[in-house]
Amino acid sequence: MAELILYNTLTRTEERFTPREAGKVSIYACGLTPQAPAHVGHMRGVVVMDIVQRWLEQLGYTVNFVQNFTDIDDKIIRRAHEEGITTTEVAEKYSKMYVEDAEALGVRLPRFVKVTENMDAIIEMVQRLVEDGYAYVVDGDVYFEVNKFPEYGKLSGRSVEEMQAGARIEVDERKRNPEDFALWKAAKPGEPAWDSPWGKGRPGWHIECSALSLKYLGAAFDIHAGGMDLIFPHHENEIAQSEAYPHCEQPFARYWLHWGPVRLRQEKMSKSTGVVVPIRELRQQYEPAVIRYFLLTVHYRTPLEFSYERLDEAKSALERVRTAYQRGQAFLREHGGTNADSVIAEPYVQQFRAAMNYDFNTAQALAAVFEVVREINTRLNTPELATQATTPAEVAGFLNALQWMMETVLGVSLSLPAAAQSETLEQLMERVITWRKELRTRKLYDLADRIRDDLKAMGILLEDSPQGTTWRMG
């Protein structure tokens, strides 16, 4: 099995991946707070993790991928007031939208777990941290005391002293340390609340991810993932509370994976600033496969600048791959019946694998895809090659490789969306092409061109070549 290298935020180095348990990989990714439509930044994380999962499966691992929904917090409560519905309804509404968006992008869904369905595990964990002296209770709130955890800051690379130097945290007199964070918040009147040893309340933000990942994946699970903006304080706090918790052996998670932000006009796309492109809107303008391709053109840790120009480029690039794929398929339908040459594409498959194994370098892997595209086109384009008996097998071999790279691994569909591939249409187009050929033979080019133009207006492209005329949806 080829070696997978991945960058671990905790050590800030590239490391060889070895799972906790042979053949199995456990992954936890911080999900979102469902209180607004998801934007492109969220979808980047979704797509990155989908690729990670797919590639691990290609390497032969069984993947257990868990992701949470923070279905109760301040923002959800506020949203519920605004929309005049319950917090449960808010969470359900936006969770459902999120899942729909993810599925539209061809993502295989992780196992979703909700905070409100796991209160027992969360309360149990907080209670133990209080008993062991890592946390203290003030007026029904529970805070984690960062000074009790000497390694606090090891993920984000900063010390408590450094944080205090540039502290912008509002001082809460009741906290022993400005950096102490809430594990449990006492409920205000009218807010949704759960019973606990400290009175009615709800969990703080950070504790849920610790409790849920430990509950569903166990201690020292393999990969903890999230956006880079979660490194501090969220993931730092998760480490502190989890490693202080006796049921968690060190380390809490073995590899920390963080994807980069999506930016819009030089600024991070973020709900709080309102600089956002909702994925819903984008889906109406661009096919999901194009959006996915766009997200994969950059390494996952590099910040990605969103722009419609980049999306148009992605569209053109993807079209090139699809055209080659369709040409190849058409060629095989004509000369078919042969077995695929299983080794012809091997160098490119190796190139692709190497790129994916080196920290999921999709940008580099795409180079191999285009090498295969060139190989296919060259064979179909060169008359001497196209007529050789071995060529159909070679083309079939390249098509298989292309399909594996694009669809199986990268999850980018090579077939066209508007599945207009009805049999009637096929037959009709066959007739049209035959009639038009007759016109061209009689040199009635104005009529032949008019047919081509009219079809183009309908989204059907005719392409004439010495081997005959082909059509495709564009």
Next chain:
RNA sequence: GGCGCCGUACCCAAGUGGCUAAGGGGAAGGUCUGCAAAACCUUUAUUCGUGGGUUCGAUUCCCACCGGCGCCUCCA
């Protein structure tokens, strides 16, 4: 102010202590073609922000500077 990341052709973007610095988009020329489209071939970085240093040799390592970004507060 603190911690960290980045600066590669017209644009996007991968990458490496020495081998032709991937790939995509765009542009120009050529081939094929009735024309168009698609495709193929060629051209678009003697050079990798600037200035030093280490080295036989640096775009790649170190330092400084300039420019951009992320986090330090809710964030994917």
